[in-house]
Amino acid sequence: MNAEKISPSATVGARVLAAIILVASIALATCGAIVWVLGQQSLRAEIDEYLHRSQDRFEVLAVDGVDPATGAPFTDASQVVYTHIQRSVVRPGESELGFVDGELRWFPSAEVTLRAEKDAALVERLSELSVSPQATITTITTSSGSYRVMVVPLRDGAAQAALAQIIDMDDAGADLRRTMVLYAAAAVFTVALVTALAWFGVERLLHPIGVLRRATESIGANDLTSRVPVKGRDDLSALARAINGMLERVQRSVEAERSLLDDVGHELRTPITIIRGHMELLDPEDTQDVIQTRCLAIDELDRMGTLVNDLLELAKTTESGFFRPRATQLSELTVQVFDKARALGERQWVLEESATCVCQVDPTRLTQAWLQLAANAVKYSDAGSRIALGSRVEDGQARLWVADEGIGIAEADLELVRQRFGRSTEAERRAPGTGLGLSIVENILSAHGGALEISSQQGAGSVFTLRLPCDHHAR
Secondary structure, eight states, rough: OOOHHSOTTHHHHHHHHHHHHHHHHHHHHHHHHHHHHHHHHHHHHHHHHHHHHHHHHHHHHHOBBBBBTSSOOOOOHHHHHHHHHHOOOOOOOEEEEEETTEEEEOOTTTTTTTOOOHHHHHHHHHHHHHHHSEEEEEEEEEETEEEOOOEEEEEEETTEEEEEEEEEHHHHHHHHHHHHHHHHHHHHHHHHHHHHHHHHHHHHHHHHHHHHHHHHHHHHHTEEEOOOOOSSSSHHHHHHHHHHHHHHHHHHHHHHHHHHHHHHHHHHHHHHHHHHHHHHHEEEEEEEHHHHHHHHHHHHHHHHHHHHHHHHHHHTTTTOOOOOEEEEEEHHHHHHHHHHHHHGSSSEEEEEEOOEEEEEHHHHHHHHHHHHHHOOOOOOOTTTTTEEEEEEETTEEEEEEEEESSSSGGGGGTTTSSSTOOOOOOHHHHHOOSOOOHHHHEEEEHHOEEEEEEEEEETTTEEEEEEEEEOOOOO
């Protein structure tokens, strides 16, 4: 499939990389916008301060200055404006104009680069401001550009003159624009560098995902041994360990299923072979042979039915929802199980001890396991022999036992009887069975987080103990 050929980073990695690039671009663009706005504000503040200083010089000239033509203080406002324009040293990008009664009267020499008098819209707006009673600093925008202007009116009776100082904002902001161009270039380079580093980093970080994918793809029905290499202690390493744990469980489950199928096939094959063999040799004319073969077939079919029922019960112990714990009083459970067990056979039933505490267990399943052990004790002991049940709590663990005086189990067979379909030689001679009872018991205990302990002496009897954790309190 095409999806199997996609690089592990082609989706997650691309999204992570795109997110990094987007965040870096937004951050740099935001910083650039902030720098631009602050730069514009700083530039305007600097220009306004410069204009205020020019206004102060002009007003000082009007009050304390001397008319160069007469050598006496100024008496004509227009002469003050004219003298100021003559004496001013205008910087590049600046200009000064003189107005008398709203009419343009003077403009700077040809050396001044900014020819404000040629911008009709600007002159018209300055003319309006020149007849204002107060000094004005404002921004005027025309088709030729944007200007920061200061107009200072000066009145001497009936006439009113005004000095207009103009600063070209485009020229004044040239340095800021050059700075922003350099910033933009640096930002593009930074994004490119971040992209390269992020690509390298994302590939390295997401490399384990590719390893995980290849490992999971290599797992099949014939190979469940592949594992994901784990390096480091980050989140992906934790994911790899979790997947390895899952693979372990899958392997155990599949191997257990195969083993169960092999065992079931073996156990079912025997009665089928027996029935088929006797049916092939059956003499229909021999009534006695027909009756014997019928009885044998029914007996074998009953054994197969018992086997199937036990297998179904064993399968239930691995289903979700099988284990439903609740607070259970062990003393009550012990008495209930003891009363039920006494009906299993004519034995000397003894209740040795009863734990007086509450544990979180599944009483139904625990009763099932306990009675299974009691039924085994009856099956493999003689009538009238002693069978004891009891329960106690030691070191935070509940111990529920069944002790009999039956045939016992040889030490060599202790592991065998724990296996599915496993039965000792003496047990097979003693009574029929499927060998699944202890497997069911151990699965129930496994759901409780417990284990089955077996202590036995051949010919003297056995003690089977259900051991399970118990976070208890006495009552």
